[in-house]
Amino acid sequence: MTVARYQLRDALYAVELDGELFVWGREREELHRLNASAARMWLGLTTWTTAETLFATLEHDGDAECDRATVVRWLEQLVALGLVDRTAGPAA
Amino acid sequence: MYAPCEVDASARAATLKLCISSDGLGYALDIRDRRVLSTPSAAELIMCAAGEIDRATVEASSLSTLMLHASAVELTVGTVVLTGSSGGGKSTVAAGLTRAGCRYVGDEVIGLGDGGDEVVANPKPLKLDGRARKALQCPFDECRDVSGERLVGGSAFGICALPGARSRPVMIVQLQFREGAPVSVTALSRGDVVEVLADQCFNFARLGPRGLDTVVHAARGCAGVRLEFGDLEQACSSILALTA
Numbered sequence: 001m002t003v004a005r006y007q008l009r010d011a012l013y014a015v016e017l018d019g020e021l022f023v024w025g026r027e028r029e030e031l032h033r034l035n036a037s038a039a040r041m042w043l044g045l046t047t048w049t050t051a052e053t054l055f056a057t058l059e060h061d062g063d064a065e066c067d068r069a070t071v072v073r074w075l076e077q078l079v080a081l082g083l084v085d086r087t088a089g090p091a092a
Numbered sequence: 093m094y095a096p097c098e099v100d101a102s103a104r105a106a107t108l109k110l111c112i113s114s115d116g117l118g119y120a121l122d123i124r125d126r127r128v129l130s131t132p133s134a135a136e137l138i139m140c141a142a143g144e145i146d147r148a149t150v151e152a153s154s155l156s157t158l159m160l161h162a163s164a165v166e167l168t169v170g171t172v173v174l175t176g177s178s179g180g181g182k183s184t185v186a187a188g189l190t191r192a193g194c195r196y197v198g199d200e201v202i203g204l205g206d207g208g209d210e211v212v213a214n215p216k217p218l219k220l221d222g223r224a225r226k227a228l229q230c231p232f233d234e235c236r237d238v239s240g241e242r243l244v245g246g247s248a249f250g251i252c253a254l255p256g257a258r259s260r261p262v263m264i265v266q267l268q269f270r271e272g273a274p275v276s277v278t279a280l281s282r283g284d285v286v287e288v289l290a291d292q293c294f295n296f297a298r299l300g301p302r303g304l305d306t307v308v309h310a311a312r313g314c315a316g317v318r319l320e321f322g323d324l325e326q327a328c329s330s331i332l333a334l335t336a
Contacts, residue, residue, distance in 0.1 A: 013300070013304060015305065015308045017282055017308055017312070018281065022097060022283075022308060024300055024303075026300060026301075026302055029297040029300070031290050031296070033286075044223060076320060090140060
């Protein structure tokens with residue numbers, strides 16, 4: 001069984017403001033605005049991480065906005081935006 | 093017409109190599125040996141050249157200055173930056189506030205420098221269309237027609253800042269003119285202010301992380317409002333009340 005893992009790409013610059021995160025992508029020269037839940041998820045992506053691990057972290061932090069499907073959807077959006085890399089490997 | 097933009101000999105020099113040529117059918121404009129415009133319209137040529145001069149004026153003050161598509165006026169408490177899309181009423185409200193006693197800081201393009209702590213003045217003549225001139229109800233003897241719009245020196249309305257002068261921003265106002273609409277003021281979150289400023293920067297991409305730091309810092313230090321209006325006097329009164 002393989003599991004998708006995610007990690008922030010290089011060449012990103014992020015600034016926090018009132019819980020939100022503004023991310024500047026140097027490659028595409030685009031500015032992105034992440035809400036507080038997405039910003040917390042962002043902080044968990046500094047190393048290769050699964051959606052399940054991220055969801056557990058957010059759930060532990062009491063983030064009611066996130067369910068498993070939402071976490072996966074956000075991750076795939078970040079991949080599509082060129083902000084996050086995805087790889088597939090065997091489950092731990 | 094550009095008298096408010098004159099600087100003394102001690103001011104930092106801005107050099108812009110600008111070449112205008114004509115082949116009998118139209119005009120070409122080269123900036124620093126690069127062709128930026130070919131047009132049959134002399135009016136378009138003049139507007140383009142004036143815009144490039146505006147940019148060079150602000151750029152000369154600092155290479156790290158963000159260039160905002162905005163107008164600005166200075167009050168006792170600090171500077172109010174008027175932003176919004178074209179036709180939103182930036183120039184008209186800046187002229188109205190100058191007439192009400194504020195110091196005219198700039199139009200079309202102003203600088204945001206020193207990490208977001210300073211607005212850099214660019215008090216170029218204001219570009220006013222027919223609707224704006226009617227709202228301002230002034231004779232504008234010193235006007236010059238350009239494509240149906242008129243450039244009016246800020247001194248026609250009141251006191252002007254010197255080009256490159258620095259002042260502290262205290263409020264970002266996103267203007268939206270709507271015919272007949274009552275004044276409506278909505279607070280912007282600091283995140284909204286970042287979006288507004290970044291969206292209205294000419295050189296945000298070039299500055300990258302430094303640009304983001306600048307707009308975030310400015311958002312932390314300024315209040316932000318969205319102001320929809322249909323009447324100039326009401327809009328000016330609202331801004332003055334918000335900054336009182």
